[in-house]
Amino acid sequence: MKAAVVTFPGSNCDRDLAVAFEKAGAEVVRVWHKDSALPQGVDIVGVPGGFSFGDYLRCGAIAAQSPIAAAIQAHASRGGYVIGICNGFQVLTEMRLLPGALMRNAGLKFICKPVELVVATTESDYTAGYAKGQRISVPVAHHDGNYTVDAETLARLQGEDRVAFRYGDNPNGSMGDIAGILSENRRVLGMMPHPERVVDPAHGGADGAVLFASLVGKMALA
């Protein structure tokens, strides 16, 4: 399984994401935002956390217009997998690969702490390794994680079982306690918490490793 990890100016979780994929057994290629194509044979694109383009204009807005974004869009429309974490989630919503937007946290503060997540669905290659309703601990580190979407789309996300993770104790005001959502074909995942920061007991937890192992395992079978 081959994963491409994108780096924008201001990305700071790209290396951690690459390590998480590698640890799960994936081959990782690194991609620069100015690249206009993905390497041959990429199964999944990882859009990492950080502060792409300094969060100028809106978080993720400028990254969403970069040359690599067009290649990611094409990859997704072919049915390719894409995971966006934190700033990566913001980029995917700005690209309209996922619905909704991430607004300023309701409490206006940057939040950096481990939070409890509830696995809301196991019907995805990302979450199949967890049990439905399982509570896991994953860190968040964001200022703009307040997931906002119109009522109709929110009902659709819930009706189609596309909420991947919910917060146990909502830290940022997100509608429906949503921490992560899936695309219609369940192959694009966006989430604010950082599973790549908990893939080794030395990190203080390994609950995120399940996500990467599940993904790599499912793709090995495909």
Add this chain to the structure above:
Amino acid sequence: MKARVTVMLKTGVLDVQGEAVRRALGTLGFEGVEAVRQGKVIELDLAATDKTAAEAEVAAMCEKLLANTVIEKYSVEIA
């Protein structure tokens, strides 16, 4: 030709920053501020000379980049 783009959150989208500003104004003794909405203004210098064409182009810029129409609305003034 100059364009001025005003981007505001759509009606109904909770503006947590505007609300914090409203409360701070109350703390400072400014009474009767019933609501605050915070947005941004973007000024563009354009080479275009045709007003209608410039308006259309700036609207396209707003749709593609300057505003996130999921949560924001925009207005364009050309001068």
